[in-house]
Structures are given as structure tokens and as C-alpha cells.
Amino acid sequence: MNLDLRIPMGLLFTIVGGIMTLYGLFTRGSTIYERSAGMNINLIWGLVMLIFGVTMYTLGRRADKRPRAPVVEGATRPLGHGHGH
Amino acid sequence: MNLTFIDWLIMILYFVFVLGIGFALKRFMKTSKDFFQAGRALPAWICGLAFISANLGAQEVIGMGASGAKYGIATSHFYWIGAIPAMIFVGVFMMPFYYGSKARSVPEFLRLRFDEKTRAYNACSFAVMTVFSSGISMYAMARLIQTLHIFDAAFLKMNWPLEWEFHFAIFISAIIVLGYIFLGGLTSAIYNEVLQFFLIVAGFMPLVWVGLKNVGGWSGLKSALPLAYTHSWKGMTNPHDNPLGVEWFALAMGLGFVLSFGYWCTDFLVIQTAMATDTEEAARRVPLIAAIPKMFFPFLVILPGLIAIATPAMMQHAALQTPAGVSTTAALAETAGAPDKGLIPVKVNPTTGKVITDEKGQPLYDYDLAIPNMLLRYFPTGILGLGLTALLASFMSGMAGNVTAFNTVWTYDLYQSYIHKNASDAHYLSVGRWTTVVGILFSIGAAYLATSFNNIMDTLQLVFSFVNAPLFATFLLGMFWKRTTGHGAFIGLVSGTVAAIIHHGLTLPTDAHPGIHGGWIAVIHQYPSEMAQNFWTAIWAFSTNFILTVLISLMTKPRPEPELVGLVYSLTPKPVEHHMEWYARPKVIAVGLIVMVVALNLIFR
Known part of the structure; x- marks a missing residue:
């Protein structure tokens, strides 16, 4: 398959993480964080997601350029000759 | 519920990506093998995460949270006893036969090993089951959207009647799932299951973190709850001494052996993901990779249930939901004399507005709202959108896995075997595509069946069991x-x-x-x-x-x-393993997993 999942997934997490981080920055000290035990959870978790997203995206792009390892002889056995059809 | 622009933006972004992945995969769908078996070309880690996500539908997420609130940490037996040993067994011993036999589905394996009638029996019962499971998922999702009033503001703005919310939710989920499977087949379903896996982790990890912080950490949680809630093996020698009402033998034999091995080792819903890998050794690794996150999932999906019980009820926010939109204060006031269940509301009869009680006059609790109420209680706008997206994603991928399994079994095991043999590959590819449409239509039918006869779904699930x-x-x-x-x-x-x-x-x-x-x-x-x-x-x-x-x-x-x-x-x-590093050999991984699961049981005994 030619589409590495890490690329779209990395993008989604980067964008959502980015949005949450920005929103967290603009709402510092807001009363909405009384629910989340006083933590600016948008800012903190947005950054975590941002880092995860960028890492995934980078890994996906890098793997896209590398050729695949060859299959080892004997690891996939020629089976299934037995059945009669 | 008060959703702001930012919450909607996150949810809409998710849907754009889901459909986008479908469109991006469309050009790779050239043969029926690409469509039904993902070309047998996916890496093991992707299939491994899809392997557990296929099972982690929303009923599972909501249900495990509910059961955590009802029974406590003993619910983790469904993971540590009821999944890990079976996942190890299917990876080490059974996968070589599924993958190596070149069977394209589990019923087809039964035909290769036994005969036509065994296959036909299994294929028919399985096809009916998948359609109804997908319909139940759809129904549960529409109900939840209705209960949480997610679309209320949008509907009021458009001047649409609020009763349409249910139909709207069914319609939207059907269109999206149909879209991405029609375009990308099993690959699309697997990719979205992996996406859902990461969204669940991203959405629930902060929930547990904030929730635990609020109740004073693990020690605070322990002191706020009865002893049996935080000890999974307490009273297991006698069924009357523990909340599950089961003794250790029935637990180990019934759940740990018969039910769990029956599900994880034979259900094509999960096996299809492992069979989509590129080599037999990758296929064997799939359930083993899946077992690692599976082991830690109780902390993500069961723990919120426990925290919901421990969160003091007086801190309840006015925005918390009770069934059918009855005002929270009324529902809470009526339970003044009843035991305190934290964020869990009592069940209310939607027509009379009265609290539903059992024979002893005790109110019944709506444990299914444990997870949704946790999201509403602890998440401010912004991350709330993420939490809801995770929940919606798990509903969708629960449906998608069932629909692709239905596609494959119908096309290969029923259509190709008994209705139209020896057609061209392109013919079966298009049959598969259109079967998606039929599968989704049946699911919608099942969802509406569930709305008119509530007992029908219970009865059907009983029959499936x-x-x-x-x-x-x-x-x-x-x-x-x-x-x-x-x-x-x-x-x-x-x-x-x-x-x-x-x-x-x-x-x-x-x-x-x-x-x-x-x-x-x-x-x-x-x-x-x-x-x-x-x-x-x-x-x-x-x-x-x-x-x-x-x-x-x-x-x-x-x-x-x-x-x-x-x-x-x-x-x-026997499969060749000598070329693998010692730590990559299935049997070594299996032993490592067993040690970990025993350790977890000892810690939370």
C-alpha cells in the first residue's frame, strides 16, 4: 500500500494539537479551567498532541523514501496445497 | 451542552480526514484482494492497533466505563483474563493456519478444514450478526447524541424540530462509514480504526489525569470508594462475596477460556485485520502487538467509571446530563436518600419524569452515562471537542469493522460460493463495493428496529451468544x-x-x-x-x-x-523463526506478555 497512515494521522494530530495550543494560549487564566482542576488542559494537551503529530508525520515521510526490507526465505511457507478444489 | 466553535472545528476536522483517507486510498483499489484483504500488504503495528480497535467500539468504551462505575476494578478481568491469554494463543498457535492456508475469511478456513455445510452455517450466522452489531452501534450513537443534545443549538438555529436529531445522527454516520469503506475497503476501515485508537488514547488520557488529580490521586480514589472497587480479586472464592457474582472457576473457565478464546480466536471481525498483513510472521505478531495496549486499556476506559463514582455529587455542574433531558436538580433531589453515586444519574422515566426504582424502592442508576458525564464534568471547551470526537470515532469504527467483515463473508463465502461462481475479479470487486451499501442499509434497518422494539436487541444478542x-x-x-x-x-x-x-x-x-x-x-x-x-x-x-x-x-x-x-x-x-532477533520471536513476546499480565493482577489483587 502506498499511503503511509502516519502521514495523514500526523497531520490531523498536528492541526488539532495546534488549534488546542493556540486556544489554550488565548484563554490563559480563564474560568473555564476550574473544571480541569485548575490546569490549562488545552495548552498542555495541545502541545502533547502537536509533538506527537509532528513526530508521526516526520516518521511517515522518512519511511516513504526508504525501500522496504526484502522478505526472508522460508518465513512464509508454501501451504494450502492439501485441500481438494 | 454548550459546544463552542472550537469543539465543532475539531469534530469536523476529524470527519474531513476520515473521508480524505478514503479518497486517497481509492486509487489503490484495483483488485478484489485490495478491497477485501487490504492487498495483504499492511505493516504489523497498524494491523495490531486495528485488531484491538475493531473490538473497541463505543458500546465497549461506554460499557466498560459503566461497568467500572458499577463493579469497580474487577471489570478489568474482561481485559486481563478475558482477552490477553486468547490473544497470545491466536498469535502463537492459530495464526499460521489462518494466514498460511490462504483462506480469505474464517468461514473459508472452515471449508478448507471441514466441509461446505460447516462453512455455510458459520458464514450465514456471522453475516447476520455483523449487520445487527453494526446497527446496534449506530442506534447507540444516535441515542447518545440525542441524550447529550449535541446538535440542539445547530437545530434551533436552522429551525428544525429537535426530534429529527436521532434521524440526522443515523444518516450522518451511515453516509460517512459508507463513504470511506466504499472508497477504500478494508484498508480504509483499518486505517480509521488505528486513527480511532490514537484518538481514544488522546481523549481519555487527560480525562483520567484531570479526574484523578481532582479526587486526590490513586490514594484519594481508594479512600473514597468501597474496598472491593479497587481490588479485582477480593471475594472471588465465593460468588456471593464479590460484586460480579461469579466465583473464580466460572471466571477463568467461562470468561477466560470459552468466551474469550471463542471471540479473539475465531471472530472474523478481529481476525480480518491480522490477515491483512504482508507476511505470516507479521500476522502472528499482530495479536501480540495488540495485547500490549489492551493490557493497559482498563486504566483508560474503566478508571473513568471509578472516578465518576468518587467525584463528589455536590460538585455536579448544572450542565450534566440526565436521561431524556429531565432537569438535573430534580433527578438529584429525588435521590437524596439513596446512596451517593457521584456523577452517575438515576434512571428517569422519560414520559412521567419520575425516577425508576427497583422492587425494593431503590432508584436505578444510568451507569451508561458515566463516561459522557465525566467528559462534561472535567473537560472545558476545546478539549471537550477532542473527547467527543474520540467517542464518535469509536462508534464509527465499530460499525466499519462489522461492515467490511460482512462484505468479505457475503462476497467470498456466500455469493462466490453459492450464487455466482467463476466470475471475473472485477465483478467480485464491484459486488463488494455494492455490498457495502446493502450492509449499511441493513444496519440502518436494524437501528430503527431497535428503536421500536427495545427487547429485540437483547433477544438477538442472546441468540448470538x-x-x-x-x-x-x-x-x-x-x-x-x-x-x-x-x-x-x-x-x-x-x-x-x-x-x-x-x-x-x-x-x-x-x-x-x-x-x-x-x-x-x-x-x-x-x-x-x-x-x-x-x-x-x-x-x-x-x-x-x-x-x-x-x-x-x-x-x-x-x-x-x-x-x-x-x-x-x-x-x-513449524514456522521458521531462526532469522528473527530473540526478542522478536512470537514465543518470547508471549512469555513477556504473560509476566506482565500476572504482575498487573498481583498489583490490583
């Missing part, structure tokens, strides 16, 4: 005893189901009335809980199937041994 309970005995004997014959397997399987039905008809959980809960023939035995009854039904079904299959196999003529190479353990060359 009868069909599934004996299944593992057939696979176990088929793969590990070369003497097993097709007649033995078929008669054993059918008798196992009959045994399950009879056992259910003759027994009853203590606090239930004869009827859908059992005892509809006569009551000759009472179980302390419904769970105990389920486990024993499974044990009876399995044993009946096992014994009859052995007896009839001994009386009928076995197939010649050369025909069974690649299908039976003793006649198949």
Missing part, C-alpha cells in the same frame, strides 16, 4: 486433532448451540423473572448473577460441542492426511 459460545471447540479440535471430521464438527457445533439454549431455558439469575433472562422452560438452578449464568451457558455449550465432535469424528471417516497439511498442527511444518 448461543451461536458463538460453542465455536471455539470446533476450531480447537479442527486445528489440533487431525482425526476431526466435517460431520463431527457440524453436528458438534449445532448441538453446542442447542445446549446453550437449553441451559439458558433451565436457569435463572436470582433477582430476575423467567423470560428473556432465562428459566423459560423451567427453573432448575439459580445463579447469583446474570454474568455467572452467561459464563456457565458458555461452559455447557463448549463442553457439549467438544464431546460430540470427538464422538462423531471417531465414528466417521477422517480425511486423508496429505489433504490436511497447512490446516492441522501436527501435519504442518
Whole structure:
């Protein structure tokens, strides 16, 4: 398959993480964080997601350029000759 | 619920990506193998995460949270006892036969190993089951969207009647799932399951973190709850001493062996993801990779249930939901005398607005709202959008896995085998595509069936459990005893189901009335809980199937041994492992997993 999942997934997490981080920055000290035990959870978790997203995206792009390892002889056995059809 | 622009933006972004992945995959769908089997070309880690996500539908997420609130950490038995050992077994011992036999589905494996009638029986029952499971998912999602009033503001703005919310939710989920499977087949479904996996982790990890912080950490949680809630093995020697109402034998044998092995080792819904990998060794690694996050999922999906109970009720926010939109204060006021259940609201009759009580006058609690109420209680706008997206994603991928499994079984095992043989590959590809549409339409039908007859879904799930309970005995004997014959397997399987039905008809959980809960023939035995009854039904079904299959196999003529190479353990060359690093060998990983799961059980004993 030619589409590495890490690329779209990395993008989604980067964008959502980015949005949450920005929103967290603009709402510092807001009363909405009384629910989340006083933590600016948008800012903190947005950054975590941002880092995860960028890492995934980078890994996906890098793997896209590398050729695949060859299959080892004997690891996939020629089976299934037995059945009669 | 007050959703802001930012929450909507996150949800809409997710839907754009889901459909985008479908469109991006469309150009790779050239043959039926690409569509039904993801071209057998996906890496093991992707399939491994999809393997657990396929099972982690929203009923699972909501249900595990609910059961965490109801029974406590003992719910983790469904993971540590009820999943990990079976996942290890399927990876180490069974996967070589599924993958190596070149069967394209689990029913097809049954035909290779046994005969046509065993396959047809399994394919038909499985196809019906997947359609209804997908419909139940759809129904549950629409109900939840309605209960949480997610679309209320948008509907009021558009001047649409609020009663349409349910139909709207069904329509939207159907269109999206249809879109991405029609375009990208199994690959699309698997990719979205992995995406859902990461979203669940991203959405629930902060929930547990914030929730735990609020109740004073693990020690604070422990002191706020009864002892049995934080100890999974307390009172397991006697069914009357623990909240599950089960003793250790029924737990280990019924859940840990029969039910769990029957599900994880034979259900094509999960097996299809492992069969989509590029090599046999990758296929064997899939369930083993899946077992690692599976082991830690109790902390993500069960713990919120416990925190919901421990969160002081007086801190409840006015925005918290109670069923059918009855005002929270009214529902809470009525429960003043009842035990404090934190964020769990009581069940309210939607027409009268009265609290529903049991025979002893105690109010019934709506545990299914544990997770949604946790999201609303602890998440401010912004991350709330993420949490809801995770929940919606798990509903969708629960549907998607069922739809792709239905596609494959219908097209290969029923259409190609009995209706139209020897057509071109392009023909089967387009049959598969259009089967998606039919599958989704059936699911919608099932969802509406559930709205008009609530009992129908309970009844159907009961019937499925009868069909599934004996299944593992057939696979176990088929793969590990070369003497097993097709007649033995078929008669054993059918008798196992009959045994399950009879056992259910003759027994009853203590606090239930004869009827859908059992005892509809006569009551000759009472179980302390419904769970105990389920486990024993499974044990009876399995044993009946096992014994009859052995007896009839001994009386009928076995197939010649050369025909069974690649299908039976003793006649198949063992997989080559010498080229792998020691830590990558399936058996080494298996031992590591067992050590970890034992350690977890000791820590939370």
C-alpha cells in the first residue's frame, strides 16, 4: 500500500494539537479551567498532541523514501496445497 | 451542552480526514484482494492497533466505563483474563493456519478444514450478526447524541424540530462509514480504526489525569470508594462475596477460556485485520502487538467509571446530563436518600419524569452515562471537542469493522460460493463495493428496529451468544486433532448451540423473572448473577460441542492426511523463526506478555 497512515494521522494530530495550543494560549487564566482542576488542559494537551503529530508525520515521510526490507526465505511457507478444489 | 466553535472545528476536522483517507486510498483499489484483504500488504503495528480497535467500539468504551462505575476494578478481568491469554494463543498457535492456508475469511478456513455445510452455517450466522452489531452501534450513537443534545443549538438555529436529531445522527454516520469503506475497503476501515485508537488514547488520557488529580490521586480514589472497587480479586472464592457474582472457576473457565478464546480466536471481525498483513510472521505478531495496549486499556476506559463514582455529587455542574433531558436538580433531589453515586444519574422515566426504582424502592442508576458525564464534568471547551470526537470515532469504527467483515463473508463465502461462481475479479470487486451499501442499509434497518422494539436487541444478542459460545471447540479440535471430521464438527457445533439454549431455558439469575433472562422452560438452578449464568451457558455449550465432535469424528471417516497439511498442527511444518532477533520471536513476546499480565493482577489483587 502506498499511503503511509502516519502521514495523514500526523497531520490531523498536528492541526488539532495546534488549534488546542493556540486556544489554550488565548484563554490563559480563564474560568473555564476550574473544571480541569485548575490546569490549562488545552495548552498542555495541545502541545502533547502537536509533538506527537509532528513526530508521526516526520516518521511517515522518512519511511516513504526508504525501500522496504526484502522478505526472508522460508518465513512464509508454501501451504494450502492439501485441500481438494 | 454548550459546544463552542472550537469543539465543532475539531469534530469536523476529524470527519474531513476520515473521508480524505478514503479518497486517497481509492486509487489503490484495483483488485478484489485490495478491497477485501487490504492487498495483504499492511505493516504489523497498524494491523495490531486495528485488531484491538475493531473490538473497541463505543458500546465497549461506554460499557466498560459503566461497568467500572458499577463493579469497580474487577471489570478489568474482561481485559486481563478475558482477552490477553486468547490473544497470545491466536498469535502463537492459530495464526499460521489462518494466514498460511490462504483462506480469505474464517468461514473459508472452515471449508478448507471441514466441509461446505460447516462453512455455510458459520458464514450465514456471522453475516447476520455483523449487520445487527453494526446497527446496534449506530442506534447507540444516535441515542447518545440525542441524550447529550449535541446538535440542539445547530437545530434551533436552522429551525428544525429537535426530534429529527436521532434521524440526522443515523444518516450522518451511515453516509460517512459508507463513504470511506466504499472508497477504500478494508484498508480504509483499518486505517480509521488505528486513527480511532490514537484518538481514544488522546481523549481519555487527560480525562483520567484531570479526574484523578481532582479526587486526590490513586490514594484519594481508594479512600473514597468501597474496598472491593479497587481490588479485582477480593471475594472471588465465593460468588456471593464479590460484586460480579461469579466465583473464580466460572471466571477463568467461562470468561477466560470459552468466551474469550471463542471471540479473539475465531471472530472474523478481529481476525480480518491480522490477515491483512504482508507476511505470516507479521500476522502472528499482530495479536501480540495488540495485547500490549489492551493490557493497559482498563486504566483508560474503566478508571473513568471509578472516578465518576468518587467525584463528589455536590460538585455536579448544572450542565450534566440526565436521561431524556429531565432537569438535573430534580433527578438529584429525588435521590437524596439513596446512596451517593457521584456523577452517575438515576434512571428517569422519560414520559412521567419520575425516577425508576427497583422492587425494593431503590432508584436505578444510568451507569451508561458515566463516561459522557465525566467528559462534561472535567473537560472545558476545546478539549471537550477532542473527547467527543474520540467517542464518535469509536462508534464509527465499530460499525466499519462489522461492515467490511460482512462484505468479505457475503462476497467470498456466500455469493462466490453459492450464487455466482467463476466470475471475473472485477465483478467480485464491484459486488463488494455494492455490498457495502446493502450492509449499511441493513444496519440502518436494524437501528430503527431497535428503536421500536427495545427487547429485540437483547433477544438477538442472546441468540448470538448461543451461536458463538460453542465455536471455539470446533476450531480447537479442527486445528489440533487431525482425526476431526466435517460431520463431527457440524453436528458438534449445532448441538453446542442447542445446549446453550437449553441451559439458558433451565436457569435463572436470582433477582430476575423467567423470560428473556432465562428459566423459560423451567427453573432448575439459580445463579447469583446474570454474568455467572452467561459464563456457565458458555461452559455447557463448549463442553457439549467438544464431546460430540470427538464422538462423531471417531465414528466417521477422517480425511486423508496429505489433504490436511497447512490446516492441522501436527501435519504442518513449524514456522521458521531462526532469522528473527530473540526478542522478536512470537514465543518470547508471549512469555513477556504473560509476566506482565500476572504482575498487573498481583498489583490490583
